[in-house]
Amino acid sequence: MFPEVLTEKKIDFDKLRLILGDEVETAPERYSFTWNGKKQAMQLAQKSTTATLKPNKEKSKNWDETKNIYIEGDNLEVLKLLQKSYSNKVKMIYVDPPYNTGGDFVYKDSFGDNLNNYLEQTGQIDSQGNKLSTNSDTDGRFHTNWLNMMYPRLKLARNLLTEDGVIFISIDDKEVDNLRKVCDEIFGPTNFVNAISVKMSESSGVKMAHTSKRLPKLKEYVLIYKKKDIILKDIKIAKEKWDDEYKSIMTEITEEEWNKMSEIISDVERSESDFTFVKKLLDKANYMSLSKYFREKEITSNEEKNKFKYANAWRIFQTVSMGSGTSSEIVESRRNLLKKIFFPYVTSTGQLYVIKGDFDESSRKPRMQVLFAQDYLSYHPGIFGQILRQLG
Numbered sequence: 001m002f003p004e005v006l007t008e009k010k011i012d013f014d015k016l017r018l019i020l021g022d023e024v025e026t027a028p029e030r031y032s033f034t035w036n037g038k039k040q041a042m043q044l045a046q047k048s049t050t051a052t053l054k055p056n057k058e059k060s061k062n063w064d065e066t067k068n069i070y071i072e073g074d075n076l077e078v079l080k081l082l083q084k085s086y087s088n089k090v091k092m093i094y095v096d097p098p099y100n101t102g103g104d105f106v107y108k109d110s111f112g113d114n115l116n117n118y119l120e121q122t123g124q125i126d127s128q129g130n131k132l133s134t135n136s137d138t139d140g141r142f143h144t145n146w147l148n149m150m151y152p153r154l155k156l157a158r159n160l161l162t163e164d165g166v167i168f169i170s171i172d173d174k175e176v177d178n179l180r181k182v183c184d185e186i187f188g189p190t191n192f193v194n195a196i197s198v199k200m201s202e203s204s205g206v207k208m209a210h211t212s213k214r215l216p217k218l219k220e221y222v223l224i225y226k227k228k229d230i231i232l233k234d235i236k237i238a239k240e241k242w243d244d245e246y247k248s249i250m251t252e253i254t255e256e257e258w259n260k261m262s263e264i265i266s267d268v269e270r271s272e273s274d275f276t277f278v279k280k281l282l283d284k285a286n287y288m289s290l291s292k293y294f295r296e297k298e299i300t301s302n303e304e305k306n307k308f309k310y311a312n313a314w315r316i317f318q319t320v321s322m323g324s325g326t327s328s329e330i331v332e333s334r335r336n337l338l339k340k341i342f343f344p345y346v347t348s349t350g351q352l353y354v355i356k357g358d359f360d361e362s363s364r365k366p367r368m369q370v371l372f373a374q375d376y377l378s379y380h381p382g383i384f385g386q387i388l389r390q391l392g
Helices: 013-020 038-046 075-086 114-121 142-160 176-187 255-266 272-284 290-297 302-311 324-334 386-391
Strands: 090-095 106-108 132-134 161-171 192-199 219-226 248-251 286-289 316-321 342-346 352-356 367-372
Touching (some): 038 142, 075 142, 090 142, 142 161, 142 176, 161 176, 176 192, 176 219, 248 290, 255 272, 255 352, 272 342, 272 352, 286 290
Parallel strands (some): 090 161
Antiparallel strands (some): 106 132, 161 219, 192 219, 248 286, 248 316, 316 367, 342 352, 352 367
16 A cells, blocks of 8 residues: 555555654655665674785796785675775775675675685685575565675775775666665765666567566666776777768868868867868868769778778768758858868857858758767767776
């Protein structure tokens, strides 16, 4: 009758009394994110460890020269051990935690010696009286157990990051909201960078069997948090094949001239002489279809054509439509330019566009803006991270 009173499959009697109109607490309400055991989880991150690292030279490679370390052990204890030597020294951390799907997350019901805890959880010794169990979603503390495991580990991981360090954490739908809240508390909400969506599979196979009840799961997430300040480098990914919309080629200009024009276009603080350079360059430029160019130059094989297109992407282009307001202004500008083949146009915000002058003015959305293939041979993945799956 009142589904909202159920929290982790147990009745929240405070919510029930509120719904039924019983007298409720009158203390000021405030937003908070809490769970059973949070205080102990916070204390656990501060508790010192009695563990030590034992070198294993027999299994190591290049012991005296290597700068890499592989550590096997309970990850909470290892993180504590790393605090002294690596605090504020780690540039990037990637965490692939248990997703809490009901079978992948194993935890101890009673805590004993830390080494035994690790050996038991990894199946290397028997429990010796300590019960091991998966975190089933029928457990009344399904989310609580996971949060108690994650909090101290993330807290200690943050300590290791440099001031410009960043952490990436993989997760799926089951705990992404709780992970975001925990990380907001540990790293601060202003240090949230992005949530990347990672395509993990296609819409086919067994996952399509119950689409009448729910949409198929095709993606997971990577949450990104910084410790303080970071500078993101531009990421460019090469496209797998040529875009056939780029089917015209600009002639009568050199690659050196085009490169200078490209720099001027990207600089909103360009000078009057810069604009004059672009104008004079476009005055002498001409164009023809790529297919005609191939015929004239007797470029016949597909291999030769592809090689030429990538080598000359700087001057191969397509035209696209622009916003209605900008288009109207450009139509007016063209009437004063004696039907030039190409001309530059600067918007009120300082953006400079190359315009192809023979566009169809009667079209509802005339294709007038020139886009060069050189600028679109690669793309930025943004928050869609299929590339992460391809690389990892």
